[in-house]
Amino acid sequence: MKEMIRLQGISKKFGDHIIIPSIDLTIYDGEFITLLGPSGCGKTTLLRMIAGLEQPTEGKIFLDDEDVTKLPPYKRDVNMVFQNYALFPHMTVEENIHFGLKMKNVPIDEQKERVEQVLYLTQLEELRKRRPQQMSGGQQQRVAIARALVNNPKVLLLDEPLGALDYQLRKSLQLELKNLQRGLGLTFIYVTHDQEEALTMSDRIVVMNKGVIEQDDNPDTIYHDPKTKFVAKFIGESNFFEFEEGATSVVRPEKLNLCLEDEENANHPEPRLYGTVVDVVFYGTLDKVFVRLDNSNQTVVAYQYFDDVKRWQPDERVGIWWQPQDEVIVHK
C-alpha cells in the first residue's frame, strides 16, 4: 500500500503544557482512519497539524513523500471539514464550493464542471443559491463536505463533522460518508470521540489518550482484543476482574452469561463468580442485568437477549460464567 501521510516524532506543547509527547503514525492511500479519544486527548491538535493550522513543536509531517511540516495551510494539498462547518455566511452554497477552486486558479470551465459534480454527489443541486444560515444543520454539513471534496485533496480531514447533528441524521450521514469515501477511494482522516461512529465507519482506528496512541488496529480487533484497560473502557462496555496481581481480565457484557446459583447438570462451564441481581434495565433489543458480586462492592453488567428463556428479576441469586476465549487479559 502506498503511504499517504507519515508523522515522524510529532510532539506539541503549548507553553509548559504537553498535548502530545511524541507520535509516529503512517496513513495509507485510500484509508478511512479514525482518531478516537476523549476530549483533550490531542486528536484534534494532531488533525490541525496535518492541515497546517498548528505547527508541531518537534517532528516532521510528510504528505505523499513531500515534507510539508513548514508549509502553511494554503499550500497543502489537504482539505478540512470543520467541526462547526465554518461556512462563509456571505456566500451562497455555490460560492462556498467555488472558493477553493478560485483560489487555485482552476480554469472556469473545469470549475463549473467540478462544482456540478460535487453538488450532485452531495445532493445539494436544489439548494445551490441558498446561504448557509438558511439551511438545516445536516444541509450545512453537506456543504462543508462538498466545499472540501471539490478540491480533490490528497487527504480529507474531518474534525467531528457530525457532532452537532441529532442521532438519526448522524446515523444516516455516517453511512453516506462511508459510501462516499469508498466510491471516491479517497483518504479520510476522521476525528471523533464517539466510539460507535468510529467502529461503524473506519478501516482503522487509532485510539488516543493524553496525547499517546493506546492502540492502532482495525475496528474488530479494537473491540474484541483491546490492548489496554483504557481501550477496553472507552470502546463499548466492559467488565473488569482482577484475578491476579497486575493483570486485568476484560469480559464484554454480551459474553457474560447468567445461570441459577444452584443449577445442576448444566452443559456450560462452571460459574466463575456468584452474585445478586440488583437491577434489570430494558433496552429494547436487550436487557441489561446488573449483578452485585458476593464479597465485594463490584457490580458487573450482562446483556440478556430475549431468546434466553429466563428474564431475571432483582434480588435473584445468580452464577456468572463465560467461555475462556471471551476473556481478554490486559496488563496496563
Next chain:
Amino acid sequence: MRNGKLMVAPTVLWLSFFFVVPLLIVVAVSFASRTPYGQVIFDWTLGNYARFTETLYLSIFLDTLIVALITTVLTILLGYPLAYFIAQLPQKWQQPGLILVMIPFWINFLIRSYAWVIILRTQGVLNTILLKFGFIEQPLQMLYNEVAVMLGMVYALLPFMVLPIYVSIEQLDHRLLEAASDLGASPFTAFRKITLPLTMPGIAAGTILVFISSLGMFVVPDVMGGAKSALIGNLIQNQFLSARDWPFGGALSIVLALLSLVLIVLYYKALSAQQGGGKNAEDMA
C-alpha cells in the same frame, strides 16, 4: 399591555420634551421671518428656503459635503488598520487599547482643538522643533487652511470609526479564516474575501457616524480653519448667534437634517443591494 405602555412612558416623555418639541420649534421657526432686530414673526413664508438656493450658500453646502466625504474616507483608511490592530492584540491588551482610543473624549473638544493650534501655529511646537533641527528655514503655515481643517476633523471623528469596526472584527468567527486558508487563500486574499466583506456592517456604522458628525461640525473650521473655510455648521451657528436670523438658521438646519436622512437611507440601500445578505452576514458575524 397597560403596564407595558406605562413603562415606556418616561422614555416617550423624555424624547418628546427634549427631541420632538425642539425639533418642531425649529421647523416652525424655519417658516417664519424676522424683524431687523432679530425678533421672530410667524408669517409662514418659504423665503428662508428660497434664500438657501443662492450660489453662496449652495457652494458652502457643497464644500461641506466634500469635506465630510474626505473625512469619512480618511477615517476608514486610518481607522480600519487601527481597529484591526487592537482586535488582534492579546485579550488583556484589547481593553486598554480601546480606552486609549477613547481617552481624548475625557477632555473638552474645544480645548483639544486649541491644543492643535498650539502645535501647528507658526510659533508653535512643531515649527519650533523643525526650525531647531534645521529642517526648515521659514516657519510653515500649517494652520488656517483646508488641510488643517481635514486634520482636525479626522482627529475628532476617528474614534467613531474605530469603535464600530473594532466590534465587527472582534466578532468575526476566526474559524472562517482558517477555512479560507485551508481552501488555499493566502492571508491577504482571506482578508479581502472574508474579513473585509464580513466587517462591512462595522464600516457602514462608522461611516454613518462620521459622515453625519462632520456635516454638522463647526468647532474645527472655526478654530483651525480661520475665517476662510466656513462650512454649513459655521453658517448655521452664525445665523443663530451673530446674525440673529433664527428663521434662516432653522431652514438651514432642516435642510441639513433632511439631507443626512436621505443620504443614510441611500447608503444603506446601496450597501444591502451590493452584498445581498448583508443583514445575514451581520447576524452570523
